[in-house]
Amino acid sequence: MPSATAQDTGTPSARRAHWSVRLAEFLDAHAGRPPRDKTERLAWARAFHAELQETGLAAPGWPTEAGGMGLDLADQIAYHQQMTAVRAPKHPCGLSFIVAPTLIKHGTAEQKKRFLRPLLRADEFWCQGFSEPDAGSDLTSLTTRAERAGDEYIVNGQKLWTTMAHLADWMFALIRTGPAGPGGAGISYLLIPMKSRGITVRPLKDISGGTHFSEVYFDDVRVPVENLVGEEHGGWAIARTSLGHERATAFLSDEFRFRRVVNELHRLAKTSGAANDPLVRQDLARIEASVRVLASNSRRALDAVLQGRDPGPAASVNRLVRAEFDQRLHEVALRVLGPDAVLGQREPTAPEGGRWTYGYLMSRSSTIGAGTAEIQRNTIAERVLGLPSGRKQA
C-alpha cells in the first residue's frame, strides 16, 4: 500500500486528509468562546466566515467554479462533523443558502460573480421575500407586482414574515410580473437591494418577544432588469427546483446539530434526576429514535442528490420529521425541567440560562415557517403517494 505523501492529494482519501487537516488548523486558530453581547457575536461570526472563505474552506458542497470546495458526500459529512464538534459559529445568515443554489444553477455569470463571494463571507445578508398577507400556504396567489419600465422594474406591494429583513442587504423575492395562472404562472424571481428607495421595513415581535421577522412594504421601488434570475415569469419553477437541493444539504448540518442538542438534553436529564423516571426514559428513547431516523434519511437524500437523482420521498419525509422532531425535543426538554418549567426565559436561576424555554417557544414555528406541516403532508400525499389533491376539487 503506498504511503500518503504530498503527491497523493489526487486520491479522494488523501484529498480529504488534506482539507480536513487545514480545517482542523483553521478551527484551532479560531477557537474561543462566542462573545456574550449580541452585536459582538454577530461580528465574530461574520469575521469567522470571511476568513473561512479566504482560506478556501467554505461551502464544502458547492462546485469549485462557484467558489466552493467541491467535496463528495463522505467528505461533506466529515466536514460538517468537524465543524459541529467544535461548535464553530454557524453562518449568521442561513437564508443565504437558499438563494445560493438558485444563483449557482440559474444565475448569469455576472450574478454569480457579484453575489456568491460576499454571500459566503457573510459580508452581505439575504432575506427571502415570498410570503404575503394573503399568500402564505397559497404562495402562487401572491400580488406584489413589478412593471417593466425600460431597463428597470417598478415594484409595489407588501411582503410579510420576512426573516432578517431588518438586517439584510438583499432580498430574493417572488414578484408578480404577469397574470396568475396554473403552475405559478406570471411570477418572476428578483434580487432586490434592501437599501432601495421606497422600501419600508417594519419589524414584528415574535412569540419570544424578540425581533426576527418584519413586514416589508414596496412603494415604487426601482430594480434593474439585470437583477432578474432566469426568465421573466419563470420564477416559480426556479424557486421550486432549488428547494430539493437546498433541503438535502441543509439536513446534513442540522443532523449533527440535532445530535448535539439531544446529547445536551441527556445531560440535563441526568443532572436534574429526570433520567431516572421511567416515564421520561420513554420520551428520551423516542427522541433518540427520531434523531437516528433523521440521520439516516438525510444521508439517503443527499446521496441521491449527489448522484443527480431526485431525493424523492426521503427529503419530503425528512422535512416533516425534522419539523416535528424539533418541537417534540423541546416538549420533552420542558418535561425534563419538571417544576422549573414555570420559569421564564430571562430568569437568572433558570437551568442553562432559560435556553430550553426559549427553544420551546421558538420551536412552535418549526411546523409553520418553512411551509406548514399540513402543506408538507399534502405534498407527501399528492406528490409521493399520488393521491388526488383536495384543493382542486372545488
Added chain:
Amino acid sequence: MTADAETEKELRETLGGLLRRRCDIETVAALADGPESWDRDLWRELVAMGVPGLTVPEENGGEGAGFSLAVAAQEELGRRLAPVPMVSVVAARTALVAAGTDEAARLLGRVGSEGMTATLAVGRTTDGWTPAEGVLAVEGSAGWTLDGTVPVIADAPCAAVFLVAAETGVGPALFAVEPQDRCVMTPVDALDPTRPLGAVGLTACPARLVAGPDAFDDVLRSAERAALVLLAADAVGVAAEAMDLAVEYARTRQQFGRAIGSFQAVSHRCANMLVAVESARALVAAAAGALDELGPDTDTAVSLAAAEALETAVVVVQGCLQVHGGMGFTWEHPAHRYLRRAKAAEALVALPDRLRERAATGMLPAA
C-alpha cells in the same frame, strides 16, 4: 334545569360579563408586559362577588358553594387569562379549613372579610408539593421563627400571607408569615406572567403555627388537591378560548380560494379540540364533585382530571397557534399568552404524566 345548573349558569354569566368588561386581552397584555404583575382592582371585584370564597364553608366566612361552582368560576377566569391569585388563595383557604386550628380560623376570618391574599410556600417536585427544602422552624420563648429560602412560589408577588411548609425537627408543619424585613419576597421571571412567581427569603422570621406535624400531611394534600382541580378548571377555560380563536380563524382565513377550515387537516384539528375540551371539562366537574363529597375515589378523580385538562390545554393552544400560521407566532397575537398559561400550569403543582401514574397507583395498588 336543576337548581345547581341554574346557579352555575348565573355565575358564569355574571362573571363572564365582568371579565369581558374588566379583563379583555389588551388589559391582560398591558399588565403582563408591564411592571405591575396582577390586577388588584379586578381581584377586589371578585372578592366583593364572593368568588374566592366559593369553596369555603359558611362557618369559615365563605360562600359554602363548593368546588362544583368554583371550577365554573375558574374556567371563566382561565378563558380571560385573569391575572388574579385565585388558585393560590383557594388552595391556602382549603389548607386553613383543613388545619382547623385557632390560628387557621383567625386567618380565615381575615382572608374572608378583608379579601386578604394568601399563598402556599412549599417544596415543588414533579409529583406535587412537599415541605420546603431547607426551611427550618425553631420554637423559642417568643414563639416560632423560620429560616431558609423558598425559591419559587406561585402568586408570591400578590400574597399578603405565606403559608410556609417548614421542618420543625419532629416533622414538617405549616406556618403563617407576612412579608416584612425578615421575610423578603423577590419576583422571579415567569414563563406565564399572568401567574407571577416569587422567591421568599426568611431570616429568623416570626411565624405562627397553623398546622402541626400530626395534621400536616392531610392539610398539605387537601391544599394540593384544591390547587390541582382549580388549575385544571383554569386549563379548561384556556383551552376553550384557544379553540374558539382557532375556529373563528379557520372560518374566516382564506387560502387557495376558500376558508382554511374547509381543509380537513384544519377542520379535524378543530373537531379534536372540541372533543378534548369537553372530555376535560367532564373530568374536572367530576373531580370537583369528588372534592365536595370526599371519598375513596377523590384522589384518583382529581389526578385524572388534572392530567387530562392540563395536557389538553397545551395541545389545544399549540393547535390554535398552528391554525393561525405565521400570525399565531407573533407577540401581538394572544396565542402565546394562552400557551404560556397552559404550559406553566402543567409544571406548577404536579406533571400530567406523574398525575396519571398517581391515579394508576390508586386504581391498581402494587401487589
